[in-house]
Amino acid sequence: MKLALNPELNRRLREKINEWDNFTCEKTSNFKSPEKRGKCIKTQAYNCICACLDRIDELVEHCNALELKSLFGLYDIFNYGQTLIDCISMISKIYNVPYEAENDISCFNQKGNDGSGNDEKYFKYLRSLCSVHPVETSQHKIYQGDEPEWCPYISGSGVVMRMLENINPELKNADYYAVVYRNDMEFNKYVPIRVSQIIQYLSKRYEHIEKIVQAIDRYNDAKIADLIEKHIPLPEESDTYISYLLGLKEAFAERCGDKECYQIKEWIGIMKAHFADEKMQSKLQEFQETMKEGIKEIHHKLQNMDIHDCFNENPVRYRTNFIPNGYALEKLHYLEDIFMGMPDEEAYKLIEKGGEPFINDRLNSMLSIISKAQASDLSEEEMMDVAREINYRFKVTNSEWARVLLKIIEPYFANTVEFDYLLDDWYLYLQIKIAFWRMSKKR
Template sequence: MNCTIDEKIYQEFRKALNATNVFGCEKEYVELYNLGYALLDRMEKCVGYINAHTMIPNSEEEFLLLMMYGSMVVDAVKLVLHLLEVEHPYTRDSQTTYSYFADVCEEHNLILPDGKIPTDDKVWEYIRSLSFAHPFETSRAKFLKKGETQYSPAIIPYAEPQLWQTNAEPTIDVMIYSTAFPEIKHLNIPYDRIIGYIGSRYQLLSLGTEKIKQIIEEKKQEWAKQKVQVSTNPLDTLKSAASIMESRHEDTRLRELISLLEVQSTIEENQQKIISYQSRLIEAVPEVVKMVESLDTEGLNDYLESLLAVPKPSYAGADYQLQKIFSGLNPYADAKEWMRGLKQAEGFYKDCGSKWVKMDVAKMRDNEIKLLVRIACDMQSQSEK
């Protein structure tokens, strides 16, 4: 029997879900996002087990595990498509809804009151209920007689070829006790139909992937219409660009760039150095606008990363000092981290910064300290070339 579960399907779903932050941030998609990741966390193991058990199992326990993992796949995909409002061929009363178990129904007289054969989905639910003996009876199946209740005391996988009928498919034999007849009934289900059914429902996940891509494309079309409000004041221009990126739920370093440009020198001796450094940052504004409007988020992030990089002085301990300064002197740090950041800023000033700038760590705001540290590192780097 060929493997029917293609791992690329759930991997492509994961890739599409990760392509934007929209699904994790916008209220209408949060349930889908959480379900999607719950599904993905389980799917790898589910698919792996099913693919390793495409041949008829040797024991009831193996079959029950197959049904358990198969149920996870079938139910999760069904719910994902429901949340995405995706229709598929199995939602309509067409021939495709009778692809796997129709002959089983005819052979075992599993017929609805109107004379129709139940769909594959209904038969799957019936098989699952019997297999799991949960909720210990199957009276919900609409093709049973009125008031009939069924129980399954055992499941027998016919794994030994000598037990198969001539030219017959290997089957799972579900034993049934019923309140409607005295003898034990045997429901024989070809195993490859069960695998085929699970695989067919799993493949529907690709429709979910396409719908996610469609949502992203529609978002991109909306974003492409957004224009940065270019002002004579570079700060206002950058604030407009930052607001646009935040509306797209993209985490960039634009706010960090803005904070550097907002710094006012508190010591006269630093003023020209600060103006010179800020002028270099201002030169980047047109490129930032271009990338925001062209939806080049990756390019923007790379550009800002390069622009805001801090060259590290070559003396021992400089790397540690810079890490603690920039991690501690920010609004998200706790009091202990902040104090550590100030202490390392003082150490940096003694070891290196005093050659290039004037700093009074006790009196300066955090943003001015960090800007002066950047300027000192930049000047130190230039002197070492």
């Protein structure tokens, strides 16, 4: 006889927890603190939830594989079965959906000496005798009274058990029995163990996951309803468009769990940006207006919590697939690294003053080499060989490497934007974004 817990149930629990993972990340609970000598502190529960889910996965697999006809299979089912229960109970506690153990004797039918026993207490009593405290079972007064108990061994069904059944009818139909020594008894005490009852109990505890799933559903639905009702201030309700974006950042943090929200940092940067070149400034202003329209759509979805699957957090959409050089496209992001790594206010001040010009005497030499190679009508792969030679010769920095690769793919932009390679990294990256957008409008 084996346990047959359905792994799909825990998969459903994991999926439900991940469905709104930002809500899961916010969950807190009380945990015992080593620093406070057993006292509880309220702290984040996300790591605990993840640990429990992973444990449940492997425990279900292991417990289902146990051969309960063997004694050590029995010991294992008590030990790992209780660990499984502990994991489920922990998640149950976090989501405030406790298992109704009180007065439940549907599996073992053992009320104990004072009638206050239940399945949970009796399972722990059996576990103590069989595996965890066989030589010091002392914490189960309901089932052992005031005397300590010692269990030298567990025995299976056989001739001896059939003989014992005559004087101990409670052993009838038992699969095993625990032999128990007590100081107040002349003869041994025999505690019956029925595998079917253990399976029934563990299955019932495992099925409590279904109620946890339902509780998480209710919790998430309530959170969503509250957030839909909570108004996100509109641009016209804010002092400036920048202050509106800062308010939107708070809404992102609350609704999507993204406290840093680098997208909005970039949006604010773009709204604060300006070019000295009039043509480029005109293109930027057009880009900014398009961005505002895209942000309006994002705002609407955020307000209505329509942020699953196809929720696009990029207000200006453009294509990049007209450029076949995927490596070059990837390395263009080097140009935004410094901006994204700076504290917000420091980054905004840099943008407001137009950035730091990229003063680099050797860059002209690198770009000149690329221009001459392009004039020779080299293939894409040959151009990349030239780039690698430049890298070997100059030991280029990330900022230089992004400019070298941009120079190689510049012909694909068909003069949509005249790139200024001496601009600040972030301003050059903004030129690239505008160029992609304008090329996408053409296609």
